[in-house]
Structures are given as structure tokens and as C-alpha cells.
Amino acid sequence: MGRREIEERLFADFEPLARSAGVELLDVEMLSENKMTVLRATIYRPEGITLDDCARAQRILSDRLDETDPIPGSYSLEVSSPGIERVLRRPKEFVIYRGEPCQVNLFAPKDGKRVFEGRLVELAVEPDGGETVVIEVDDEAGRRGKSTGGKSEFKGSNAQVNGRKTEPVPGDRAGGRRLVSFDRKNVSKVKLLYRDERFKKGRN
Known part of the structure; x- marks a missing residue:
């Protein structure tokens, strides 16, 4: 059994157990x-993770x-x-x-x-089963409502990605905005950006 398959099996097994401990399981990695x-x-x-939360989940x-002893050898x-800068x-x-x-x-x-920064909108599943990462970025072209030349188009308070209407994300709406979409196969990583003034308890 490969590493990824082990991770998926453990995630499916652990997810309800984590909820019984009062927390949500985000991921399981074998390193x-x-x-x-x-x-x-x-x-x-959402309100943040405490040491007691970690200890309780660890025991369960x-x-x-x-x-189950799912992995051969010691671990x-x-x-x-x-x-605060989690890779999703x-x-x-x-x-x-x-x-x-x-x-x-x-990647390309x-x-x-190769690097874009903005607000996370969604991970969209396309009709063919592919996945698209969508973010909202500041942009003068977005404020004018013009096409960005890619798959995304900003139109007032709402936008469309590949013909699908997407609601604006929460946050400061001042200035122009546009949506930019990326084929997930071309995405090496999506990382949260938390600076000191934006740090939130739920992410610590």
C-alpha cells in the first residue's frame, strides 16, 4: 500500500473520531x-485549538x-x-x-x-471532474469590468468562472476586484497568508 493510500484510509478512519473529540480533522500526512x-x-x-484539544484528539x-495497526514498523x-501559513x-x-x-x-x-496573491474563493469541480482553484485579486481591470484575458471575468459585485456564477468573498470591497482561476494540475501549492495583524485564533 502506497503512502497516499495509507493517508486516505487513515483520514477516513480518523475524521469521525476527531469530531467525537470536538474538533475537525483537516488532514493526515505520513512523513x-x-x-x-x-x-x-x-x-x-473556528475558535482556535488548545493544548487540551490536541491531547484529547491524540488519545483517541x-x-x-x-x-488497527495500519502501518508496518514503528511510527x-x-x-x-x-x-499560520498552512498549505491547503x-x-x-x-x-x-x-x-x-x-x-x-x-508549475507553469x-x-x-508563477505566484499570485489574493483572497481564496473556492476549489471548483468542473463537469469533466477536473478541479479549479479560484482566487479574488485586486485589479484595475476588474474595477472597470473588463475581461482579464483569462478564464475569469469581473462584473460588478458578482463574477463568473468558466460560465459559473460565483459570489464575492467576504472582506473589504473597496477598489477593483477580479477572479483568477487555475487548473489545479498546474498548482504546486495554495498557502494561507497570515501576517501579525491578521492572525486569527482558529489558525494557531
């Missing part, structure tokens, strides 16, 4: 650190691992909060963090750029 296998479970609550998930379990991996994270500042890094450039 190699100092030649040791580490299972890292990331948990979330550790007991489950003792029952350790870590339970942690998301951190799972669809549920794009829902939880909608409207938050983020950075999108690309779009409009001559």
Missing part, C-alpha cells in the same frame, strides 16, 4: 523525519492506531493545529478558509507569473 515515520494529524476549530487517535503520531491540500480546507488571504504557486506560468 519521514530523521529516518522515522511520523503520522501528523492536523485539527481545527492513538487508541485507534493500537486497534509516532503527532496532533497539531494548522499553523483537501477540498474541505478550501471551504473552511474561504475569503482568507492566500498565495497560489504554479500564467500571464507571465
